[in-house]
Amino acid sequence: MSIEFAKWVPWLPAAAAVFCGLCCTNRRMRTLAAPVCIVSLVSGFLITLGVKGQIGGELSDAGTRLQVFEWIRIGGLNADFAYYLDTLTVLMLLVVTGVGSLVAIYAAGYMAGDRGYARFFAAVSLFIFAMTTLVMADNLVLLYLGWEGVGLCSYLLIGYYYQKPSAVAAAKKAFIVNRIGDLGFALGIMLIYHQFGTVHFSTFTADGVVYPGLFEHCSRLTLAQVETPVLVIPFLLMLGAFGKSAQLPLYVWLPDAMEGPTPVSALIHAATMVTAGVYMIARLLPVFELSPYALPTVAVVGGATALFAATIALRQHDIKRVFAYSTVSQLGYMFLGVGVLSTVGGVFHLFTHAFFKALLFLTAGSVMHGLAGQLDMRKMSGLRTKMPVTCWLMFVGCLALAGFPFTAGFFSKDMILAAAMDRGLTGQGTMYTVLGIAGLFTALLTAYYTFRVWFRVFMGPTEYEMGEEHAAVEDTPTDGNEADPSADTSIDDGNIKVEHHHDAHEMGWLMNGPLVVLAVGALLAGWLGHADSSGHSWLLSVIEGSSANPTRMVEAAAGHAEAHTMLLGMELHTAMMVISSCLSVLGILVAAYLHWFNRPAADRLAEQWSGSARVLENKYFVDEAMDAVIVKPLRMMGYLCFVFDRLVIEGLVLAVGWVPRIGGLAVRRTQRGALQGYGIGMAVGVAVVAVLIAMVR
Amino acid sequence: MTHMLDKIVTLWPEVALLVGACVCLAVGLSPRAGTRLLCAWVAGLSLVAAGGLLAFGVGQADQGLAAAAGTGMTGFVKAAIVGVGLLLLLVAASVPSELERDAPGGLVDGDGKFDPGSVMRGEFFAFFLFSLAGAMLCAGANDLVWLFLALELTSLPTYVLVATSRDRADAQESAVKYFFLGAMAAAVFLYGFTLIYGSTGLTNFDAIRAYVAAFADSGEPLAPLLRTGLILAILGVSFKIAAVPMHFYAADVYQGAATPVTAMLAFVPKTAGFVSLILLLSLVQPAGAEATRAVTWLLCLMAALTMTVGNVLGLLQHNVKRVLAYSSIAHSGYILVGLVGFTEAGSTALGNGTAAVLFYLVAYGLATVGAFAVLGCIGSRGDEAQTYDDLAGLGRRHPVLGAAMLISVLSLLGLPPMIGFIGKIYLFGSAIDRGYTLLVIIAVLNSAVSAVYYLRIAAACYFRDPAAETVSLAVPWRRAGAVLAAISALVLGVAGGRLVDAAHVATAGQAQAVAHVSSVAP
């Protein structure tokens, strides 16, 4: 298959989005939305598979440029709708279209009966369009298009239940926090254009003129030639990546984003969109490598975020929130991996994480679906009897997330941690050792909080409370509409899924099927990246064949590296595997004790540490702090500006308008109506003029 | 003797008006109302006749005589006066019968109430024609005596017109103010004329120019007596144009007089005054810029003060007639901008300040007559419309009158594409051409201020609901006059090229004449 077909990967979902949008208008067409969306995504996936087959063949290491149409061309700026295909692109496309297809199939069941069914699939299709554009973009501006496009879809989907004020607020927060990062990204693009005069990645020839791409510019530069502005570029880009991938300090939107439907959380806020930041850094690694401080910064932020988010996850009670913080934490791992030059590790973790986190979210969605929207793990227990399939699917996901030996997460996490320790132990900075240890500690915490969820929900005595959604249908049809009882609110569709079952129940195979596929991936995907005896793996070949191959830095670091770093008398990788396996099992055991066998002990523990527990439960009060430090003052500024505008600026204008009036009031005294007064005025005028003229002369 | 007859040739249009005036007086004596009705037609005929005479070139004689008469602008000015005069006649010809008259008790003499300004009275039209003739004579003046007589011929009938225009105390109050202050101002400019004569021993303009040119060549400054005389003359004449410091009377008089008479006051004496100013300034033009710096300063000062005073006072008024009076003062200020730097004869059209003045007089005349005419077409509470409230809803009740009012005030505001805008290009362009940029900036800012009250008029016409007590008066001719004035203001704005050329040609002749005189001076 020609790789030209890859052009269709974004546009099939785009067409599906338009079609689904039209379906919104008609009740009968609404059911068509899901099949159309699924077909477009699956065909995208199949095309991607075809393209993957061309690796090494038509798709060379240098990457291939596919021109679609001219987009922005003015001055020297050359940003076309053109795609850049290399192995990294293909890998990302596989994840996006693959997970996307599975989630769409799942959602076809999950969202069934919802009034916004077509709207949902329109947004999902649009998201896949934007995400694939992001991944395939040949220039930064197009990448930015995808970048903001996924942001829009995220906004629309978080706010899917738009009549819930909390959903609207969460959507708004996500968009705005992302925008902050995007500003950095945009400025980064501008600085790149300013410094290199180009924004496209690949070198291409048009009309006999060669347009050298960004990568070529970068490779031409030696580190000594790099000037200060170029050093700044990665930091600006990084800001965008932190925003999109929910890293410190811009992570705050992601936990709130769980207001969206669960498939959305799985697809966008776990598997694909949030990894865009990692992808971007991997894609632009040549630029990041130009600055000696950029990647270490990424590593530090990643490591810190991983630990920070994991601690918060310890004391959350909402299942999806736990997974949300775990996503933030795992994204931190990926940044750590990229930051320590293990792009392979970062991307590997991205790849495996897509499977097991999507699986976890979707199973959480199943639980929620079965319990009518109930997500509070304190209000459910022992569901393994009611939902056996879901129970064991989630168990697989939890194992992978906890890094249980030989699951997917185990290999990828290990690769990152080993790389960090390796750099630390070979004397490239104690910082790396600290990061590695922090990563290990985070792995322990991860295992604990993951299984805390699983044990709480599925083990123990079977008791649960149903969620509010049934009640909402029956009792409070004016939910959220107290302001206007007269309005037509008999069906509160934006808020409620029509629900026929009235007790916890297992899902149908339309929903469980995709989960099984994901579960298989979560168990086995790790082997794709596991190096064989020659140190070679499929994933390594993918990275080496792309721009994400950290050649420059690795060479620079080569001086430090010894052939085999040793730890605890073992080869480093082996040692790390052993250590993290132990930590993982330890975490699971602690969780099992506190949340299965001896739940009162957990409560006692929480009481003893009530202060810390409250801090964690309230997420370190970060939201409150941000509200007080940023949002409130900014809004106050708005009020101040408004008052200033009305009083001072408009007041000044009005004051200027008063000047002639005041002049008029002053002069009016001369017009008092007395004839002789006027005569005196004239006589004085003549006299004054005579004197003045005499002076002039 | 032949010389005298030659000169009379240039005066045929004036003669036509004077004859018409006399016929009006005679016809007005008739006891039959129907016969007296003819007065308006007689006046109209004489104006048309004067126009015809002008059109066939009778009034301008040949080039040599025009030069001898002092200027080439005579024809333009006369034509302008005849044209706007016809409009004024339309405005004045039909007098509403609806308005109440508060006749003083016991003053019912003879055949009924005193009905001033009516078509029934020959005097009104006779004085009207006399005044127009006086203004036309100003344009042809080539002697101080002539100018003095012409100015007085312009003014004296207007005193009577104001006094008898309405049978109301207000009209008489404005008449007494107008007359007494006018007499005082006349004394002032007469004193100025006397000093000019005293300084030179001459009254003939050509002779004075030659005298001044001779002095200029000798490098001596202008004689103090001459300078003082000139300045007194300028100040005295500025009463006619209502410029600071002689502006005090204007608002009161305009307010008190009947609207058609006010319209006339706003145009005829002002034209006569500006023409006189042009002539007076031409006397010292040969002396050059340096020697006449004081005069230039005076003009600048007067221009800036006049427009500013007029506009700021206009802001405070509620009475539309008063507003238009202050607007009239402000416009005198703008027009004075065209006179500064009079020593440089403009070679290009836009550099020609004198032509700009003449052109703007026409522009101003059309617009202001239009505005007053509309005002005269409506009545309120048994009186003429006076306040903003009286204009409320005019645009809805009488779309045509409303549009005429809108066009008129926008033209006065100088908004394109009305004729007032071209006038402003002309005036301000010529001032910039002579280097008076600051004055132009003051002028444009003043235009912005004036927008406040012009807009108030437009807003009253269009934005407010019609007031219950306003009535439209049965004055078909006046309406025709209003519409005609507005249409002219619009059409001449869009197609004003010919008029601009005419003004330029007229004054270019003057410039040549001056150049001629100064070159032959000993």
Add this chain to the structure above:
Amino acid sequence: MQLSMLIPMMVVLPLLSGAALLLLPSGGKAIKAHALIGTLATLGVSLLVVCRFDWSESQAIQMASAIGWVEGFGLSFGFGIDAISLWLVLLTTVLMPLVVLGSFSSVTHRFKEFYGWLMVLEAAMIGTFVATDLIFFYICFEFTLVPLYLLIGVFGGTQRLRAAKMFFLYTFTGSMLTFAGVLYVAWFNTTLPWTLFEGAGRWTFDIRTLYGSAQAMSHGQQVWVLIALLSGFAVKVPLFPVHTWLPLAHTEAPTSGSVILAGVLLKLGTYGLLRFALPMTPWAVVTIGPYIGAFAVAGILYTALICWVQKDIKKLIAYSSVSHLGFCVLGMFALNSVGVGGSILYMINHGLSTGALFLCVGMIYERMHTREMSRMGGLARIMPVWAFFMVFFCMASVGLPGLNGFVGEFLTLMGAFVATDVLGPAYAAIAGVGMILGAIYVLYMVGRVVFGPVVTLGPSLGDPSDGHGVRTDDLNWREIGVLSPLAVGCLWLGLFPTTVLQTLEAPIEGIIEPTRSILDGGVYGKGVTIDSDSERIDRDSDFPAARRVLVLFDTDRIAQP
């Protein structure tokens, strides 16, 4: 018919159909149909112009014609069009039928006046863009005030009198100073030796000639002329801090008035800056430019913050216009083709998206009789089609890539960023914060009005407009027909901005060439003044090279020790 008559026709056609309105009976239907046909006919003529326009020569003034007016002043009704003008004309002619169509249900009385003035307004706006004579431009520029003044004053909201007055006086005062500046430039031309370039040494208001005239001025003179031009155009734009007339005018204007005001009239200011300030006073522009840029940036942030605290939805959009136009000015004063191109694109984009937003708000106002955001909410539930359009145009306005707003915004910022000789990265970075604030206030509005629980309270008690019931029906086909073309336009310009951009490149080159020459020559800030005429005459009397020589002249002098 001659090709060159097409352009005057575009101006005259709306005028004539406006006049013809007066002859119709006063029933609403005939007048509305007539107005629609009139605007559509104008659109047809403009499309004909598009077809006959030679796009390969997009920088040339094409289809030029002149009708003599006042020869003595060198005045003429000069018509002609280049690509920049053409796009803006097209924006006008496309918006007008939509505005007319959109106003069918909102205008309930005085039809003749309403549509008559609308047509006159269209003629004046088109005239502004196609004028090749400075005074003709000025006439049209000024005359737009009258129709809009009457539209606001007659058909506006409760504070319409104040709004109309403020709008007129504010902009009129500014443009009077511009008038003085224009006269000054024309006069300066008469002082130049006639050998310098064609048209020098006499009174003329031909724009191309006056370029040469103004460029020959000393730095000080150019600064004054620039200030004069700015005082008219910056008020019109409106640039912070002379923007206070706009929110009031927008809020009180009828929907059609707001759409035209935002869609086209504000562009008269930016067009004026682009067409006159940049090429005429290049030297002043490079020295004053940073300050103007600073004002633009300040305005972007300041008004964006103000938007956030608005309660009136229309006022919010009005303030957002000020913020948006700040980007437009910022890009323009970047003085490079990226920035200026972005700026021109921004004009069109803003016309489409903000015009559409005003239409959306107008449609809501017709139903709810209120613009208070607290008295409506969750409209997505009951008016999904409207909600779709609202969100769509909001996203266009926020600058979401793929829609039109992004291209303009990104290019203006990029232009400002790379223009280190005038503005530089700091400007772009600070202005970029406006992107965030833009998202904040737009989503704040969307969150309250489109999303959230359904609220349809209608006007508060005591509101004079509280005579009608609140309707919550979704858009009808007519309204969809009004909004759809705009949506298509937004999407088209978002995905295929090259259709516009590639035609702009050549005209932009011409406009920024004088400033670029100064910047590249390094004359900037050296305080060199032009000396006597005699020196200039020997330089080069050879036209057309002369104009370039004029610019380079100063550079040459600096090069000498």
Add this chain to the structure above:
Amino acid sequence: MHHAVLSHFLLTGAVLFVLGLIGFLSRRNLIVMFLCTEMMFQGVVVTLGAFSRFHANDTGQTFVIFVLTIAAAEAALALGLVVLLFRRRGTLDVQAWGRLRG
């Protein structure tokens, strides 16, 4: 005993003019005010006569004739006006006429 020279006449004229002016501005009776304006005219007339003599030409004296004629016309007008005003208000006090103002 000196001969009366030009300056004496000019001074006389000027004094007459100024006296007339002062009278005009200070007296309240309309007729007296009018007489004062006549006095201003007479001051001018004296000056004109003197200049005519000084320049040894007749122009000034011709001018005087015209000025006197105009003065007479004004007098006629003034008296008519005064009668009209008196009939309206029954007084000749100028301060009775101050309604129009502002």
